[in-house]
Amino acid sequence: MIERTLAIIKPDAVSRNLIGTVIQRIEKEEIKIVAMKMIRMTKEQAKGFYYVHKDKPFYESLTDFMSSGPCVVMVLEGENVIERYRKLMGATDYKKAEPGTIRKEFATDIEKNVVHGSDSKESAEFEIKYFFSELEIVGK
Ligand code: UDP
Ligand code: MG
Secondary structure (H helix, E strand, C coil), rough: CCEEEEEEEEEEHHCCCCCHHHHHHHHCCCCCEEEEEEECCCCHHHHCCCHCCCCCCCCHHHHHHCCCCEEEEEEEEEHHHHHHHHHHHCCHHHCCCCCCCCCHHCCCCCCCCECCCCCCCCCCCCHHHHHCCCCCCCCC
């Protein structure tokens, strides 16, 4: 089934000039980018995006980090893309990520882990709408 997911190149990766590297990994997997822009989230916007984690001990630090510099946000489209992109990213904790995944190769910290990807259809729907209007998503 063709689905969409929300991907973010996080501030650590943007500041380390890894935008092209991440995009190259995505395109190599034959995943289509159907929307893309650079943004700088405010603290409030980061808190809204990560609302599901509001009770976690890392919420404050994570939302400080996500609002610390520009991000690239993208909508990805493809067969089973939610799971495929999660696999390409690797585990949240880069130390536990599979070799060859983006996080294993480039993350420096459990928080500063280079990329974000939606974890379910429901979160993808919420997260895509958080950053993009339907008009900004390019169809075939
Ligand atoms: N995070 C953190 N400490 C943790 C777990 C997560 O700083 O112990 C950060 C990390 O940047 C992660 C984000 O919070 O990507 C969201 O956590 P989640 O469990 O949703 O991981 P993800 O879906 O990004 O793999
Ligand atoms: Mg998550």
